[in-house]
């Protein structure tokens with residue numbers, strides 16, 4: 001798509017219509033086919049949604065992070081696979097904007113903002129705990145022409161379709177970050193089929209064998225400060241997953257409200273049963289609470305306030321654990337139909353579980369958030 | 380400026396870690412409480428509190444080891460922005 005033909009970012013109502021008409025009705029098909037068609041990805045570009053937080057000089061719209069969160073919520077309401085693509089693309093785009101040298105920004109940012117190039121985030125490795133966030137099995141060795149990259153990454157969202165990988169690798173100076181084009185010699189992409197959740201996110205395993213990189217492939221500082229590149233990107237990913245979880249809760253509410261309004265048991269509509277009302281009340285309350293936490297985290301991001309990091313952990317913890325519980329309730333309310341591909345709730349259930357594993361698992365979040373409680377009490 | 384920066388940076392750290400005592404010259408990384416999350420918070424705090432963007436080449440451990448080294452970094456960044 002050419003810059004001059006691209007429209008500005010859609011307003012939220014337009015994003016909502018896009019989800020209602022073009023995403024939600026097809027999300028079960030995307031899941032079954034384990035694929036989101038290119039034409040859908042182009043529509044996301046058409047609406048200016050790939051990286052709208054980038055400044056106008058790079059074809060973004062300088063969209064505030066609260067609104068970005070609402071966009072990811074809307075997309076997550078329709079299809080968590082698509083929201084996952086937005087998540088990792090956002091992480092790459094924001095990282096190139098924050099840490100990139102001017103030449104790297106020139107090379108990548110406009111194409112990322114327009115969705116002409118898609119980004120993927122490559123941290124997790126097959127043989128190491130993802131929670132430890134290490135890149136021990138991937139090495140980048142300096143030579144006179146630049147770097148030579150070797151190693152394997154697994155569970156890479158969007159890996160089948162991404163044009164540029166943001167790769168964490170061990171260098172002499174600790175962990176460093178590299179921008180690697182997917183068509184470089186020595187890069188091998190193997191699709192990961194039949195994954196339980198976010199199946200449409202086109203996951204892949206990526207193998208790097210003697211991949212030669214120019215010196216300019218290095219993104220951001222090396223050594224100790226490279227940790228801030230990773231932390232910064234994961235913080236944005238966590239925020240996106242939290243907002244996407246609010247979207248899952250909303251989709252569950254919509255599905256349950258529709259289903260219980262037409263399905264009867266024992267001569268009464270399900271909607272009139274007290275335990276259904278109780279579950280619906282829990283869903284609405286959790287949705288509103290999760291969204292408020294997301295908005296707080298987003299507003300702190302907009303203010304550049306470091307408190308956003310903990311606020312994002314809290315938002316993601318509440319939103320993801322609520323999404324899993326609520327998607328489970330939604331399946332329960334649907335009875336056997338909850339297991340059927342004719343209804344969305346089975347997919348919501350599978351997708352919700354992913355949000356408890358990625359960008360800091362529930363258990364890792366509990367360590368981090370509880371530590372904050374002890375700090376607060378000690379003050 | 381530097382004293383004021385030291386005070387603000389110290390207050391930020393001790394609000395987060397009230398149990399830890401250290402001098403402005405002391406290596407806070409040697410004390411073991413700085414993890415990658417807090418490192419990011421420190422960078423964000425300095426950028427917000429002093430209205431600066433720390434360039435990549437200044438983002439190394441040597442500039443963050445102690446309160447006074449961070450205050451020196453702030454002084455360099457803010458004078459570079461003015462000058």
Ligand SMILES: Cc1cc2nc3c(=O)[nH]c(=O)nc-3n(C[C@H](O)[C@H](O)[C@H](O)COP(=O)(O)OP(=O)(O)OC[C@H]3O[C@@H](n4cnc5c(N)ncnc54)[C@H](O)[C@@H]3O)c2cc1C
Nearest residue numbers: 121122123124129130131155156157354357358361363364
């Ligand atoms: C659908 C999907 C998409 C993904 N997309 C990406 C991607 O785009 N890029 C990428 O780099 N990675 C991606 N991942 C990988 C993801 O980031 C990791 O799965 C995650 O970090 C957890 O790591 P792990 O799977 O190795 O689990 P492990 O770290 O091995 O954890 C296993 C279990 O131990 C628990 N645990 C771990 N550490 C602790 C601890 N200290 N205390 C208590 N409990 C602990 C965990 O909570 C979990 O229950 C994706 C994963 C999935 C499922």
